[in-house]
Amino acid sequence: MSRFDQIERYLQGKMTAEELYTFEAEIAADPELAALVRQHRLERHGLELLVERDLLSKMQAWDRETELFQQIQPRRAVVRPMTWVLRAAAVLTLAALGYWLLRDTATTPEPAPIVRTKPEIKPRVPTVRKRHQPIPRRDEVLPEEPVSDMARQDLPPAPIEEMQPDGTPDYAALADEFYRERDFVLPKGSKGGQSGSAAYNQALKNFQDGKYNDVVSNIKPVPAPASDADAVQQKELLALSQYQSRQYTAAAATFQEIAGIGRQPYAQRAEWGLTLALLQQMPAQKGAFYRALTDILRDPEHLFYNRARQLEERL
Amino acid sequence: MANTDWTDEALIAGIQTGGNAREEALKRIYLLPGLRETVFRHILDHGGSRQDAQDIFQETLVLFDRNLRENRFEGKSALSTYFVAIAKWRWLTVRRQQGRYTDITPTHYDAEVESPEAEAIRTEYRQLFQEALGQIGERCRDLLRLYQLDHSMEEIARMMQYNNADVAKKEAYRCRMRFRELLENNPAFAALRES
Numbered sequence: 185m186s187r188f189d190q191i192e193r194y195l196q197g198k199m200t201a202e203e204l205y206t207f208e209a210e211i212a213a214d215p216e217l218a219a220l221v222r223q224h225r226l227e228r229h230g231l232e233l234l235v236e237r238d239l240l241s242k243m244q245a246w247d248r249e250t251e252l253f254q255q256i257q258p259r260r261a262v263v264r265p266m267t268w269v270l271r272a273a274a275v276l277t278l279a280a281l282g283y284w285l286l287r288d289t290a291t292t293p294e295p296a297p298i299v300r301t302k303p304e305i306k307p308r309v310p311t312v313r314k315r316h317q318p319i320p321r322r323d324e325v326l327p328e329e330p331v332s333d334m335a336r337q338d339l340p341p342a343p344i345e346e347m348q349p350d351g352t353p354d355y356a357a358l359a360d361e362f363y364r365e366r367d368f369v370l371p372k373g374s375k376g377g378q379s380g381s382a383a384y385n386q387a388l389k390n391f392q393d394g395k396y397n398d399v400v401s402n403i404k405p406v407p408a409p410a411s412d413a414d415a416v417q418q419k420e421l422l423a424l425s426q427y428q429s430r431q432y433t434a435a436a437a438t439f440q441e442i443a444g445i446g447r448q449p450y451a452q453r454a455e456w457g458l459t460l461a462l463l464q465q466m467p468a469q470k471g472a473f474y475r476a477l478t479d480i481l482r483d484p485e486h487l488f489y490n491r492a493r494q495l496e497e498r499l
Numbered sequence: 500m501a502n503t504d505w506t507d508e509a510l511i512a513g514i515q516t517g518g519n520a521r522e523e524a525l526k527r528i529y530l531l532p533g534l535r536e537t538v539f540r541h542i543l544d545h546g547g548s549r550q551d552a553q554d555i556f557q558e559t560l561v562l563f564d565r566n567l568r569e570n571r572f573e574g575k576s577a578l579s580t581y582f583v584a585i586a587k588w589r590w591l592t593v594r595r596q597q598g599r600y601t602d603i604t605p606t607h608y609d610a611e612v613e614s615p616e617a618e619a620i621r622t623e624y625r626q627l628f629q630e631a632l633g634q635i636g637e638r639c640r641d642l643l644r645l646y647q648l649d650h651s652m653e654e655i656a657r658m659m660q661y662n663n664a665d666v667a668k669k670e671a672y673r674c675r676m677r678f679r680e681l682l683e684n685n686p687a688f689a690a691l692r693e694s
Contacts, residue, residue: 188672196649197569197570223679226620226624226692227675227678227679227682228647229617229620229621229624229628230624230627230628230631230632230678230682231643231644231646231647231678232565232621232647233625233628233629233632234632234640234643234644234647235561235564235565235644235647235648236561238644239525239560239561239564240557240561242522242525242526243529243557243560246526246529246530250530361548361549361550362550364550364554366593366596366597413687448629448630448633448634449626449629449630449633452633485637485640487629
């Protein structure tokens with residue numbers, strides 16, 4: 185048996201008690217073997233990501249299956265209480281109508297002569313539909329972005345709880361719900377997040393402290409060569425800070441630039457960021473938003489495929 | 500064949516057997532009446548949103564599956580209780596990572612889900628793993644996933660249409676080495692390992 189297989193059997197817990205005893209003694213005596221075992225263990229942690237990704241896509245499929253099942257179930261439980269309400273309403277209406285007729289016949293006055301009058305034209309009051317504003321994040325208060333109401337009527341109906349009083353889905357709230365900082369940067373205090381240049385580390389610290397304007401003003405918009413991971417990481421922080429500061433147009437442009445560089449996983453993360461930045465600008469950016477969403481949905485291996493599917497279902 | 504009598508033992512056996520049995524058992528747990536509601540209620544009562552609750556519920560199934568495959572479940576409680584304990588632990592971890600104050604104390608959860616070392620590895624190396632896995636190709640990813648799920652080489656050969664188990668094994672080794680090489684060649688990986 186090769187060393188490779190032996191280590192794998194050890195890590196998979198497939199060794200017999202005797203084998204285990206011998207092998208662990210060998211590890212204790214041989215630092216090179218111990219290092220190799222550590223390496224295998226680390227790689228196996230990495231391979232678990234494949235299992236995780238597969239299971240997450242299965243969960244999406246089960247959710248869809250269940251939704252479909254619920255849709256084809258008869259809705260008797262919902263209909264029954266409604267029929268009682270309708271019946272009660274009908275009885276009350278009939279009673280009221282009967283009372284009104286009886287009262288009317290008892291005291292019928294002479295019919296009044298018909299007089300034609302000119303209809304009064306009231307001055308028209310302009311109606312302004314306000315976009316629902318999400319609660320400002322942290323301590324940021326920024327001016328309202330102008331939003332066109334065009335094309336709102338063309339949108340597919342959204343679930344009732346996501347609709348605003350005028351019947352349009354609350355895209356901004358939906359984007360807020362789908363945006364998770366941890367999808368892009370490691371939480372504060374993680375060692376892995378501090379692996380870049382001093383400039384990047386400083387920008388990351390500012391970002392994690394919520395000083396988004398500092399990040400935006402300190403990161404210089406220098407074109408990044410594809411191989412320069414540090415520059416791409418800085419751009420990503422810039423895009424995220426623009427997003428957090430609600431500069432969605434700028435955020436979308438920066439995300440698009442990162443996606444264009446093509447370095448993974450930043451490019452896929454940027455595609456997701458772009459989608460959310462465009463969702464924040466709906467319905468003005470309807471076409472661009474659906475193009476960005478469709479791009480992710482075309483690739484089942486995309487890091488954000490499942491999230492994009494969830495978003496699509498919500499829309 | 501579908502198992503219609505899902506006791507805890509049957510669910511554990513299904514997950515540890517792998518393949519379709521694992522998938523059926525996990526689906527059963529995922530759709531178990533009341534389980535999702537319990538997890539959602541806990542997250543919503545402890546400062547989370549519905550989206551957080553949905554994420555935690557799904558992440559819990561991933562951890563639950565891994566722990567059962569790795570024989571970490573000691574059978575001290577019912578499986579559903581264990582599942583909820585993992586969810587509580589996971590939410591506590593997320594809240595701490597977010598730097599949020601939490602009033603959840605260790606008495607609120609009773610499952611040691613991962614060792615702190617394993618958890619740190621998964622968090623810190625995640626991006627590097629994703630980067631490397633993104634470059635090994637779809638076929639290698641499928642093969643390594645099946646290998647990680649403990650499928651035999653015969654099964655892998657059949658599922659991935661290799662001529663025989665030997666070919667599958669050679670291919671699995673090649674993919675694994677490619678994964679290793681990509682990690683090793685990443686300066687961030689070396690820096691992280693030395694830190």
